[in-house]
Amino acid sequence: MTARERKRDPHRCGACGTQFDVTYFDDRKGSRDVGSGLVEVPCPSCGRPRSVALPIGAEKTMIVEVDEAEADEGGGG
Numbered sequence: 132m133t134a135r136e137r138k139r140d141p142h143r144c145g146a147c148g149t150q151f152d153v154t155y156f157d158d159r160k161g162s163r164d165v166g167s168g169l170v171e172v173p174c175p176s177c178g179r180p181r182s183v184a185l186p187i188g189a190e191k192t193m194i195v196e197v198d199e200a201e202a203d204e205g206g207g208g
Contacts, residue, residue: 138189141198142181144174150198151175155189 137154144151153172159165170190171180175197185193 144177144179146179147177149174149176152196152198153183154194155185156192157186157189159186
């Protein structure tokens with residue numbers, strides 16, 4: 132058995148421009164035809180909701196975090 136690995140999907144908030152990652156475990160077994168569903172996730176900076184497609188069941192393990200690379204840059208360009 133292999134260790135579970137979190138999948139990472141990058142996103143950007145349309146309201147404040149913050150880049151953030153949605154990470155989750157994809158625990159689907161066998162066929163990938165089970166599909167996905169839309170989940171509302173809040174921007175970690177301003178809280179504005181955004182619809183994100185995740186595999187069915189992945190919303191139970193979802194974590195939303197500011198993209199560390201952008202946070203390190205400080206947005207000063």
